Amino acid sequence: MIIYQLLKINHRVKNHRIKFFGLWLLNLLNKRTLSVYFDPVLACNLRCKMCYFTDKEYTLHLKGIIPRENLGFYANALFKNALKLQIGCGAEPTLYKDITKIIQLGKHYGIPYISLTTNGNLLTQESIRDYSNAGLNEFTISLHGVIKESYEFFMGKGNYGKFFSNLLLISDEKKKNPKLKLRINYTFNKDNFLELENFFDVFKDISIDILQLRPIQKIGNTEYQNTNLDSLKDVYLSLLEKIKVIAKEKNIILLSSGSLYPRSSSNQNYLTPYTYCYVSPNYCWREDFNYTKETFSQWSERTHWKSKIFSAILKNKKDLEKDTGTEKLNYSVDIN
Ligand SMILES: C[S@@+](CC[C@H](N)C(=O)[O-])C[C@H]1O[C@@H](n2cnc3c(N)ncnc32)[C@H](O)[C@@H]1O
Ligand code: SF4
Numbered sequence: 403m404i405i406y407q408l409l410k411i412n413h414r415v416k417n418h419r420i421k422f423f424g425l426w427l428l429n430l431l432n433k434r435t436l437s438v439y440f441d442p443v444l445a446c447n448l449r450c451k452m453c454y455f456t457d458k459e460y461t462l463h464l465k466g467i468i469p470r471e472n473l474g475f476y477a478n479a480l481f482k483n484a485l486k487l488q489i490g491c492g493a494e495p496t497l498y499k500d501i502t503k504i505i506q507l508g509k510h511y512g513i514p515y516i517s518l519t520t521n522g523n524l525l526t527q528e529s530i531r532d533y534s535n536a537g538l539n540e541f542t543i544s545l546h547g548v549i550k551e552s553y554e555f556f557m558g559k560g561n562y563g564k565f566f567s568n569l570l571l572i573s574d575e576k577k578k579n580p581k582l583k584l585r586i587n588y589t590f591n592k593d594n595f596l597e598l599e600n601f602f603d604v605f606k607d608i609s610i611d612i613l614q615l616r617p618i619q620k621i622g623n624t625e626y627q628n629t630n631l632d633s634l635k636d637v638y639l640s641l642l643e644k645i646k647v648i649a650k651e652k653n654i655i656l657l658s659s660g661s662l663y664p665r666s667s668s669n670q671n672y673l674t675p676y677t678y679c680y681v682s683p684n685y686c687w688r689e690d691f692n693y694t695k696e697t698f699s700q701w702s703e704r705t706h707w708k709s710k711i712f713s714a715i716l717k718n719k720k721d722l723e724k725d726t727g728t729e730k731l732n733y734s735v736d737i738n
Contacts, residue, residue: 405486405515406612406655418672418722422715425673429708432699434514438484439491440476441682442504443467446494448521449558450546451626452589452618456558460622464493466683470500472694473507476681479693481511484679488542490519491680497524502536509537517542519587523560525568534579540612541572542585548597548604556594556626573609585612591626592633598641602648613649614657615642619664631662638662672722676711 415421428435444464446455454460468476481487487508489495495518498504508516517540518533530541543565547553550562569584576582586605588598598615620629631638642658649656679687686693691701702708714722 408485409657412673418719419715421673422711425676426708426711426715429702429711432483434483434485435677436480436484436679436698437486437488437677438480438513438679438681439488440495440504441491441493441680442473442489442495442498442500444493444682444684445497446521447497447524448494448560449625450521450544450560451556451558452546452591452621452624454622454624456625457622467498468683470503473500473503475694476686477504477507477511479691479697480679480681480687481508481513483698484508484511484513485515485677487513487516488519489517490542492682494521494524496520496522496529501529502532505533505536505538515539517585519544521557521560522565522568525571527571530568530571530575534575534582539581540583540585542587542612543569543572544587544589546589547594548588548601552594552597556591558625569605569608573607576609583611584609585614586610587614587616589616589618591618591628592631593628595631595634596637596641598645601645602652610652610654612655612657613645615645615659617659617662634662672714672719672725675725676714 412421425435444466446453449456455464487504489501489504495501501518505516505518516538518538519542522541522543525541533541545553545565546556553562553565554560572582572584576584588601590598601613617631618626618629620627639660642660646656646658648654681687681693687698688701690705691698696704714725717725
């Protein structure tokens, strides 16, 4: 799982100048540097209470779908330079009929790691098999409650039975395709965190490879607004420690943060503005990037991208923080 090894290296290398030098070199050689986050459709079947899909104002602007015939343009423009393709970022990708085609294009252009981030409710035995056969490397399934009551409370319209049986189907598919991984993203708040105590019992029959523990963040005027995690301060690190021990025993990669709140001084994210590539029906990489007319490497030449990265090597941390914008959590990657 090269992508998690790279994440670990990124976490370990503290010197931002070394990171930027590496990125500059990769760009110079026209290698893969982008993490492409691909939202083919801006809609969702669920209404999770922590998510902006419960913010009526926000969802008014969330619409659009990428026509199937345009997929080839995006792939041609970006995929040759993509290190990772994540299908599903800000909406629900399984509402899109041509996920298999996106995965096939990703494979065609040799992307080393292709992941699908989904609430999992609309998956079927057939779609799981199709995605796996097309070359999907990872299902990332989002979870907001370990037990049925809190799952269905926090994941409005979500069906725990359906979700759980799909996890079993993915676990079965993994036996046929050992390259396929299953990641769980647990987004926690002060009301669902302690349930993690029972996580490994409840999911004992599910073949999990990666577990991410992700604290709630304020992302709009959502139905559940309680983003204050102060009440967890005394229990957070002790429960995290227990989870780390079990994850290690079970050979599960754990992505977690030592702090409950984002810190702006996290140097892990300085590269993000230079590597994070968002694609949706309304946006692709940069405002001045026309994916139907140019490729990333042509855009790079036109905009002197390599020089910009080179100048980042010389920037101090304060300036890089301004580039990074929003504060991010510094996730540690625990791999055996
Ligand atoms: C917006 S969803 C889109 C992809 C897909 N629909 C899913 O749920 O996996 C992406 C991730 O955001 C997380 N998320 C939702 N609300 C959040 C919040 N308030 N703070 C942090 N993460 C949140 C979800 O748990 C999910 O893992
Ligand atoms: S977290 Fe994902 S599944 Fe839940 S409402 Fe948001 S986009 Fe939909």
